[in-house]
Amino acid sequence: MKEFTPIKEGKVREIYDNGDSLIMVATDRISAFDVILKNKIEKKGTVLTQMSRFWFDYTEDIVPNHMISVDVNDMPEYFRQPQFDGNSMMCRKLTMLPIECIVRGYITGSGWASYQKTGLVCGIELPEGLQESQQLPEPIYTPSTKAEIGDHDENISYEQSIDVLEKEFPGKGREYAEKLRDMTIAIYKKCADYAKTRGIIIADTKFEFGLDENGEIVLGDEVLTPDSSRFWPLEGYEPGRSQPSYDKQFVRDWLKANPDSDYLLPQDIIDKTIAKYIEAYEKLTGQTL
Numbered sequence: 401m402k403e404f405t406p407i408k409e410g411k412v413r414e415i416y417d418n419g420d421s422l423i424m425v426a427t428d429r430i431s432a433f434d435v436i437l438k439n440k441i442e443k444k445g446t447v448l449t450q451m452s453r454f455w456f457d458y459t460e461d462i463v464p465n466h467m468i469s470v471d472v473n474d475m476p477e478y479f480r481q482p483q484f485d486g487n488s489m490m491c492r493k494l495t496m497l498p499i500e501c502i503v504r505g506y507i508t509g510s511g512w513a514s515y516q517k518t519g520l521v522c523g524i525e526l527p528e529g530l531q532e533s534q535q536l537p538e539p540i541y542t543p544s545t546k547a548e549i550g551d552h553d554e555n556i557s558y559e560q561s562i563d564v565l566e567k568e569f570p571g572k573g574r575e576y577a578e579k580l581r582d583m584t585i586a587i588y589k590k591c592a593d594y595a596k597t598r599g600i601i602i603a604d605t606k607f608e609f610g611l612d613e614n615g616e617i618v619l620g621d622e623v624l625t626p627d628s629s630r631f632w633p634l635e636g637y638e639p640g641r642s643q644p645s646y647d648k649q650f651v652r653d654w655l656k657a658n659p660d661s662d663y664l665l666p667q668d669i670i671d672k673t674i675a676k677y678i679e680a681y682e683k684l685t686g687q688t689l
Contacts, residue, residue, distance in 0.1 A: 401477045411436050412448070412627060416479075418490065421468060423475055426487045426622070430673070432652050438664045445487035447677045447689065448625045452489065454685045455591060455623040462590065463583050465619040466491040466610070494610025494620050497576065498568055499561050500546055500553055501584040505539045505592055506603040508532065508630065508642070509649075523557045533603070533632075534639040539588055541581045546608075579617050580609055591624055598683050600646065601637055605629035626677045646680035648673065 404423075406414040411431040416423040426445035430437050449470060456465040468490040472480045475490055504511055504521065511521040512532050519525060522542035530536075543561040544553040556564065558581060566573025584607055592602040606628050608621035622628055626647035633644060654669050655661060665673075678689050 404476070404478050412445075413622075418476065420493070422491045422493055423479060424489045424491055425484060426489075428487075430627075430648060430651065432648060432655055432663075435663055437651070438662070439670055441670055441674050441677070443674055443689070444677055447674075447681050448622055448627055449487045449489050450687075450689065451625045451681050451684070452622045454687075456619070458594070459587050459590065459619065459623070462586050463609075463617065463619045464612075465623075466494055468492060491620070492612060492618065494612060494618055496608060496610040496620065497580065497617075498546055498564055499577075499580060499609075500544045501580050501607040501609065502542045502544060502604065503539050503584050503588040503606075504536065504542060504604040505588065506533055506535050506601070506630075506632075508603055511542070511604075522555045531639040532641060533637075533643050539585055539592075541584055543580070544606075576617070583607075583609070583617065583619070587619070587623075595631075595684060596634060598686070599634045600680065600683055601632040601634050601643075603630035603632055603643070626680055631680050646676045650676060 404416045407417045408415040412427055412429050414425045414427060416425070426448040428440040428442055428444045430439070430441050430444060453467065453470045456467045459465070470489050472485050472488055475488065479488055507515055507521065507526070507530050514521050515526055515530060519528065521540065524540050524542065527537065541558065542555060543558065544555045545564065546553060558577065562573045562577040565576045569576060587607065588602070588605060595602050602624065605624055607619060607623065609617050610620045612618050629647060630649060631646035637643060651665065651669065651673055654665065655663070681689055
């Protein structure tokens, strides 16, 4: 049996080269505030992979994606081991674009903090008098740069995103920036409308895109998971306060309240976190994990 070692390790994912494809494994690691926590959240990687599988299928009418298969029987023998079953995705190889495509449908988190100070979110002027967690009149696109592990992503304006893309792809910066913005908002709107029918508000999320061998823009990485999005329960939603969540905001809140934790979570927080991830998956997909 051929052994594989990751060609790249992110905060949560490990990527393996499979010749003309990649195999992306979502581990049970969890990160918060750009730090990998000392605990693992069992089954978390499976939730992320299966949630992405669901959304890739749901959005392929808007933009093609990199998913080939999540069935380990389609992968080399090495990946037919228990630790890879359910949390692995075979993907097309892409040239990834150097922009994180963030879309915000509600005002919360760092956006709310910025709005309170300046009335702006990532340089975008918003109406006066918005409350915390309020739905925005229209979703806003707030791209950022991609940071290395340990560094912070940097919010940039749409115009700056053109410059970043132009630097790497001369003559294509504006075209790519427009397509990324329009695809990001279109995917978000379709999925947010669907999620509401399942009792979940998608407050914000981020996407990553790459270019295939023909130069076409393709959706990659993960899609609308509790790691990349804020999910709130629709029942009980009320602007004017922070909302309970199905995502790792729960972990962030605990870490903020326990600054001396040294990024080590107690077991009850681990148990509650995976329960929230699984509940979000089952509500959104209608499937049992």
